[in-house]
């Protein structure tokens with residue numbers, strides 16, 4: 135309709151200016167396809183009134199000469215402008231500009247698609263399900279000293295070595311990498327993990343299911359086991375990403391005390407008596423965030439309680455690789471005759487979190503359900519990196535990397551200990567207290583200052599650190615703890631960062 139009206143008005147108008155060759159339109163556009171650059175030039179001419187409503191464009195041959203491009207490129211551009219209602223074509227006559235008002239609207243819509251979408255949503259009653267995610271998320275902008283715990287030092291990851299395995303996978307593709315096969319994960323990686331679990335953790339005879347990190351594992355298990363109103367026991371301070379997954383799947387959290395220990399077993403026993411708890415989420419080794427590990431006896435007591443009250447245990451062994459003494463307590467899943475324990479672990483601390491590879495080792499009946507859920511969610515996870523990891527594990531590079539990293543982190547751990555001891559002596563007013571954990575990549579520090587405020591002031595000075603309140607979903611009135619990670623910074627940086635942090639803590643006391 136619009137096209138016909140305009141068509142009548144357009145007949146007498148002639149074309150008065152020439153387009154410049156595209157080579158003259160500036161460097162920015164060079165990577166953009168030629169026909170898109172032609173479209174842009176024509177739209178600009180319309181926006182600047184060099185081309186007006188009803189005006190006839192030169193023939194495609196002339197346009198091709200003016201722009202310095204092939205005629206087919208012009209034809210493609212003109213067809214696109216017609217599709218966008220910016221031009222219209224008249225048989226045997228040529229191409230014309232449509233009404234200015236319509237053009238303006240079209241141009242605006244094209245430039246600001248985003249805002250158009252936002253406006254359209256106003257007419258739609260979008261009803262999202264609330265996602266329960268309210269977790270500290272790390273930003274590394276302007277951060278000089280990153281004390282966030284738990285991420286490996288990427289500087290020392292053997293990328294060249296790992297790249298060889300990735301290249302091998304690409305050079306010798308396996309047909310199953312290209313298909314929907316193997317919902318449970320890449321078979322060679324599953325075999326390598328089973329072997330690794332057997333040798334390092336005494337976990338045997340349990341199926342392994344590969345996930346996109348432990349986070350996906352926690353979410354999938356929650357999806358399979360939890361219903362609205364189910365209760366999940368977690369330690370009072372803990373891993374909020376896991377909590378979000380539980381809440382997202384309908385659960386209510388029951389907080390168990392974890393004062394000086396990993397978990398207060400007396401408190402767990404009394405909470406279990408008071409109410410029906412379906413799941414218990416634990417980090418028995420190197421408690422997140424307080425770093426203490428449960429002894430074998432404590433683990434047995436917890437399993438005993440879980441058996442009596444028919445509770446399923448999620449054992450999140452997120453940091454198993456880095457042990458600094460020879461006394462390693464085997465995971466609870468290494469002795470699970472009642473089949474109560476779902477064991478999780480991750481490669482995020484060995485490779486890098488972006489690899490998104492973790493796994494579940496669970497009783498066979500859980501495994502079957504996981505496969506069904508995986509097929510519903512995404513068929514399978516990407517498998518080529520999984521295969522490269524399997525090759526790295528079987529070839530031995532993986533173990534060598536863990537050995538080297540453990541040495542490096544041990545030296546950083548001891549160095550941090552020395553720096554902290556120095557500050558303990560220098561600044562007794564800060565009452566610095568900590569117990570060096572036997573495993574893991576962080577130190578849980580107690581200080582006689584408001585640690586939430588300290589973390590806030592430190593951030594302004596480029597120091598990123600988490601205080602106690604980052605590990606709780608309820609307000610903590612007196613935050614007295616900091617979690618000081620030592621894996622990411624060199625000894626020199628660690629030293630400087632801690633000195634600055636302690637200077638800020640002293641400032642807080644003195645003002």
Ligand SMILES: Cc1ncc(COP(=O)(O)O)c(C=O)c1O
Pocket residue numbers: 284346347348349350373417422450452479480481482487491492
């Ligand atoms: C307690 C805990 N569980 C699991 C993970 C690992 O998460 P993912 O494997 O999803 O990277 C972390 C990472 O920091 C963690 O702290």
